[in-house]
Amino acid sequence: MAERQSASDEQIAQEAGSSAPGDDPVPPNGHAPEGGPAPGSDAEQAAAGAAPGEAAPVNGAVDRTADRTVVDGAAGEVTVAAAGPSTWFQTSEQPTQAMQARNAAGPAGPPPSLPGASRPGALFEPAAEHPTEVMPAVASAVPTAVGVVNPPPPVGGDGDGDAGSGGRRPLIVVAAVVGLLALLYVVDVVLSLGAVPRGVTVAGVAVGGMEYAAAERELRSEIEPRTTRPVPVTVGQVMSEIDPRTAGLRIDWDATLERAGSQPLNPVTRVTSFFSAREVGVVTFSDDVALVGALEQLAPVVDRAPVEGSVAFEGTTATAVDPVPGQQLDVRAAADVLSREWANGLTVALPLTELPPITTPEDVQTAIQKVAAPAVSGPVTILGEKDTSAAVEPATIAAALTFTAEPGKGLVPGLNPEVVEEAVRPKLASTETPGRDATISFATGAPVIVPSQDGRGIDYPATLKDMLQVITGTGPREITAVYAEQPAELTTDELKGLGITGLISEFTTGGFKPDSGINIKRAAEQVNGTIVEPGETFSLNAATLPRNAANGYVEAGVIDDGAPSRGVGGGTSQVATTLYNAAYFAGMVDVEHKEHSFYISRYPAGREATVVAGAIDLRFRNDNPTGVLIQTTWTPSSITVRMYGTKRYEVTSTPGPRTNPTQPQTVTIPKGKPCSPSQGGPGFTITDTRTLREVSSGQTRTETRTVRYNPSPIVVCEQ
Template sequence: MPENHDQHSGADPSTERLRTDSDQSSTGGAHPETEVEQTTRIPPVTPEPESDAERTVQIAAVPADFSSYPLGETQSIPQVNAEPTGWSAVVPPQSADERKKRGLIRAGIAAGAAVGALALLYIGDLAFTSGTVPRGTVVAGVDIGGLEPAAAETQLRNDLGPGLDEPVELKVADRSVTINPGDAGLEMDWAATVQEAGEQPLNPFTRISSLFTTREVTPVSHGDREQLVQALEQVRPQLDRQPAEGTIRFEGAKAVAVDPVTGQSIDVEKATDEVLTHWAEKGPVSIPFTEQPVSTTKDGVQRALREVAEPAVKSPVTVRGEGKDATLAPEAIASALRFEPDGQGGLKASVDLPTAVGAVEPQLADTIKPGKDAEIVVEGGRPVVRPSVDGIGVNWDKSFEKLLDVLRAPEKRSVQAVYEHQPAKFTTEQADQLGIKEVVGEFSTGGFEPASGVNIRRTAEQVNGAIIKPGETWSLNGHTGPRGVAQGYVESGIIQDGRPGRAVGGGISQFATTLYNASYFAGMQDVEHKAHSYYISRYPAGREATVFQSPSGASVIDVKFKNVAKSGILITTEWTPSSITVKLWGTKQFDVSSQTGERTNPTDPHEKVVPPGEPCSPSKGTPGFTVTDTRTIRDLSSGQTKTETQRTRYEPQPIIHCGPPPPPPQ
């Protein structure tokens, strides 16, 4: 152990002294110091190692009144007169609690200073932005953050206003259309839009985040919802799309794949909400829609193209007849092939028999003996039976039974025509047994315009010669089928909404009325008929009929009756430019009479003004009324009599006034 040198008297170079500023002051040191400085004389190094206890320097404890010392000033550490234990001076050690306490005090002071600074910044920012739109607010791409409400409204008017009269684009998937904001009743509410942005937020975190982010505010607009719905309904056909299954079409003899297309249908109510919300924003408004799926796939269509369509038209098919062959050319094959979804994503092929037969039957005409049905015609004022003829023809169902397999084959592309005896479908014997020999009911009408006369004549041509067997029900619409331009019908006058109009096939109701009355007096059973809504003076009241078909030719209003006689019925027609007559021939079995009742419950017509520019024909109108008709039928063979009464209500036909023409352009 080293010696304790402090125990010796006198100065020694190895003596260690602790000097402070106060020490220097008392000794007259020439170098005053501003901070605590320790001057230590190093004891001579002892060869032997020292223990930790012998090297510990004890630091004097902090005075109890340390907190009263002013910060920022240099203070002298008081002289400690402790008994040394190995160094000339020993500083007492600090405990962990004391060090932690001093750290907390310093951290608290720093935190308090920071909070104070942030509070000053927050208060300053709040005061600076008071009364303005919150920072980072964007409306339809226009930044109005930090502006006063009036200035923000002006900014929106200047930036968005000029484009609000432009058409609004609506987009649904790959389709788009535009609507006019004025026509849809759309207009912007600038003040409400600025108000929607809100006031300055008090949350400090929100205010800090607004320095780095933006907040989109939806423009506030007003519109007549009903008017907007009408505008959307007008453009809906351009946005909706019907689903289209994939198929194969042909360009001549070249097969082309047609990919499937899903359908889409917009939701008008949701679309209205979207337009009201986003119409003022830049870019198109996306309209919500419902997708309508299809069952075919692109791969399924391609498979049908490779495996069926392309091989089918690669080369012709030979149809072997008796003594002569026919050729089904690739173009004819293409015309006869049909494709439809198979329910598994692909296409199922089939052959349209009439198309295929039509391509080859004329080539085999010399090998075919056509049959002929019996006919009943009126010659010399009485029915005559023209006999039937049996024929020899080709059973095309059997002949083309394996055609689809042949079309897939690369070689041996031929089929055998199967010939067979073909008896008449309506034989001479059957015609004779019908007992058609005299007129059993007839009726005539007249007074139609030339265009209506064309349609009446065309219907009469189609109906003339029709035969109804006992117990069968006959339909006018069913017999003629569609009555359009393609069938030889023209536009003519009709009654629509109580006033004259025009439509293809107009005037046929006159033929229907004539036919109905002929069947009425022949004693046929009425299955279906409907009177006109308005009374037409050239027809018997309560005993007339109208007919109507949809644009596709489907029957809507028809004339149907059942043959309840023991004989067959033959219908013949006689047309002149001013009249039409319908006769029913058979064996007379019924005696029929009609009685029309008084007109009751009269109703005066109301007046109606047709707007200028619309088609108009002035009319004096006719009153409405109710009438009954009673038919009495007596069976000549049994003597039994029965009566049938029907009641008909006619609406008053309005008095039509045509509005004045529009003024000429200025």
């Protein structure tokens, strides 16, 4: 075995030495010459002294790795690609050309290599540096060397240099770029220390890149004058101004400069600062009470309640009144916006909240088709006793028909029985015997009890209870009058037992408009004759609700959220104020009342009241041992409330001075919008002291109440 291997080495060396340049290269298919065993075959391995399937050794051991096989020995070494099931080693009947092996006697140098190697330490050296002489084909039964055929293409590189340099070069470039950017970032941070960051603006004033002292001077120069000028604001289409000093707004300069001068460490922020501006805004000190108070002055003009859909009549023709959304100043959100933007030198848009109506246009059409149109399609006849009757004409039905918006129900129809009663009573009066409550007459100066009297007549609520179904149905349009006994509500004996002996208080107000006067008269009628027994509490809402069209009320002027508006029942607050003052001077106990949000000149300052259904009531309690009778007297220009009982207190009122004045703001309403111009009025604070001296003992006590009125805005209507 050893001799055969030596002979093979000598043969390889001789043939390598006899090869000349220009000899044919190793066939690319790596086939062995005809007549010889295929390289790597079992026959060749057996001839070489190796077991079948094992590479023949060359003067030494065979080094097998995952990538290569190295055959080394005394004569030299050959590095070849690893054998495997690939096309690197082929078996064929063609001759095999062996590579030159460097023997021990030759000059020292790098191991043999093949063309195509691309990097030192790779499987083969570059052909340009170490050309390989090609051995001639040898026809022999003994393999002369292990052949390498079709090495895989080099990965990376260009064939001239190190194959690994192509993979490392991008990493080196990336590392260099990152390092350069890091260096630039550090230099930028260091150079910007002590200066305001690039691109920073404060309330629109550019201070980026300035030294802190210069930035402060610039900000104070530009912004400080704005702190004393009115701030223009818009709320929807309404324009106004707010005095920042009155609103309690001022700048926290230290905090503003600290916020502006904070250097960002985020690299992205620093890069984008070259191309963009960053607004940081001022830091504001604010007095929440003053700020909210200033904004609430806008509410009377800005706020608008939603208008519900309804049905109106032009004669006896039903027409649609579509709903309209309302709006309301969002005071809390507006305070936040104003605190943030008031010093920017621009007009500040304050947020509004839309108030959706309950009803829809579809609800209105349904009400017309199913209720209004059938209701006025003809008259309704009421049949009374003694062969009497009275016709309710379509025009009267149209006047009596009402619609109320209710959540989930749309427009709910109703009927004002008083309109119908007023129309038919004269025609049916001959069938009735009127009754009368016991009263007190002061015609002669001394109180005289007028006895009560029972009666019999038409019970109109019972008679008209089903009229709505009659006028909207398909049956006969007739109603039979219901008669009933009508006993006096206050009998003579009851009146005598209450200890009502004379007048204990009286108060009168006036100055109302005709439409309000209708509602004032209706509320006065409902209160008139009420007796408040000892220990009982009177409620104006309980006596007059519901204040709607079905109960005899009409649309008139109201104060809605401090703003002039219109609503059914407007004017009832005048009854509340008149009644409150009568109870005040009668010595009644004030249980609940609330003043208007701004002062109304026809009422005594600090001694007036308003009412809102379901929200604000007027209530007082009779703590006297005797009853109190309330009498109301209405005229087209005044309302008077008198209270009768047994006088217990002498009452006086002492108003205090008007303090803490606040000036009104000017609000401009755009052309085409509903507008009522107003000169406005200042707000103020006032106290009222009630002194009660008990008649029987002479003891006195005082009660003081403090009232704060908001200024009413100056309203300008654009022409």
